Amino acid sequence: MPTKFIPDLNWSDVTPKAVFLNRRQLIAGAAALSVAGPAVAKLDYVKSDYSTDEEPNDISDIRGYNNFYEFGTGKEEPSVNAQKLTVDPWSVKIDGMVDKPGDYDLADILSGVTLEERIYRLRCVEAWSMVVPWIGFPLADLLNRIGVQPSAKFVAFETLVRPEEMIGQRYPILDWPYREGLRLDEAMHPLTILATGLYGEEMPKQNGAPIRLVVPWKYGFKSIKSIVRISLTDQMPETTWNMQNPREYGFYSNVNPTVDHPRWSQASERRIGGGLFGGRQDTLMFNGYEEHVAGLYAGQDLTKDY
Numbered sequence: 001m002p003t004k005f006i007p008d009l010n011w012s013d014v015t016p017k018a019v020f021l022n023r024r025q026l027i028a029g030a031a032a033l034s035v036a037g038p039a040v041a042k043l044d045y046v047k048s049d050y051s052t053d054e055e056p057n058d059i060s061d062i063r064g065y066n067n068f069y070e071f072g073t074g075k076e077e078p079s080v081n082a083q084k085l086t087v088d089p090w091s092v093k094i095d096g097m098v099d100k101p102g103d104y105d106l107a108d109i110l111s112g113v114t115l116e117e118r119i120y121r122l123r124c125v126e127a128w129s130m131v132v133p134w135i136g137f138p139l140a141d142l143l144n145r146i147g148v149q150p151s152a153k154f155v156a157f158e159t160l161v162r163p164e165e166m167i168g169q170r171y172p173i174l175d176w177p178y179r180e181g182l183r184l185d186e187a188m189h190p191l192t193i194l195a196t197g198l199y200g201e202e203m204p205k206q207n208g209a210p211i212r213l214v215v216p217w218k219y220g221f222k223s224i225k226s227i228v229r230i231s232l233t234d235q236m237p238e239t240t241w242n243m244q245n246p247r248e249y250g251f252y253s254n255v256n257p258t259v260d261h262p263r264w265s266q267a268s269e270r271r272i273g274g275g276l277f278g279g280r281q282d283t284l285m286f287n288g289y290e291e292h293v294a295g296l297y298a299g300q301d302l303t304k305d306y
């Protein structure tokens, strides 16, 4: 594991909280003084070769048509109900088979990280899709800083549970917390990112603020939002939709136009905002990321490991 040049994960030592707060206050002050635009937190980022050159969806589609059952099951509900969510302070518990377990402040997780723009296709298992210009960084960077122990084989993720602010959690819609997981090689793949923003700005709450997973070659439900826990384990973890209905939602859930959902075809998809005729288009193997990820599944029968 390349740990050279990577700061130790006791980041509080590297960036004392007071310094970080001062920097944020400075940025906020500068924005307030600026006549050029609104006081939104713009993120600094670099471009990435992993971006698609497809046209991103309008920000209104990305912020207005969501799946986030913690805030209701309707596509328009999260954009309204998620605004209640407190995302600062935020900490992420990192535990299990790691060298440096702990409860890490989001600021510590982000300190020293280079954010990248990753324009990715997002394909929901419900057969709609979008193109989203995420801002984030490789999950592998974080895992390398934490130190993954050789016994670890999977990574498990959990979303916040806070029914006072997450109205959907007052009902047994799903078995909360929302849980997801990846095999370690999938988690370490350079396409797999933790995203903290989109369209150059901080993540909208309905899109999974302040930090979410994005795995572009898998159905959207694998890209878990508002993460509070990351655990390294040697067991395939329980995942929300798989527990809900294992026949319909496999652990892998790679986008695959040749393996249909038991109740609908996965051969094509509706591109949101795709115009008058519904924007119907063919679904691509691994959502168009086949050249990058097919090797991860060499020798696996994808009709069994769906």
Ligand SMILES: Nc1nc2c(c(=O)[nH]1)N[C@H]1C(S)=C(S)[C@@H](COP(=O)(O)O)O[C@H]1N2
Residues within 6 Å of the ligand: 062, 065, 066, 067, 068, 069, 070, 122, 123, 124, 125, 159, 178, 206, 207, 208, 219, 220, 221, 222, 223, 224, 225, 226
């Ligand atoms: N915690 C949590 N994460 C979640 C979901 C959810 O309901 N809860 N929905 C998933 C589904 S089905 C999809 S398609 C994507 C949608 O992400 P978006 O709303 O940012 O487009 O988030 C995924 N992550």
Ligand SMILES: [Mo]
Residues within 6 Å of the ligand: 067, 123, 124, 125, 126, 219, 220, 221
């Ligand atoms: Mo989805």
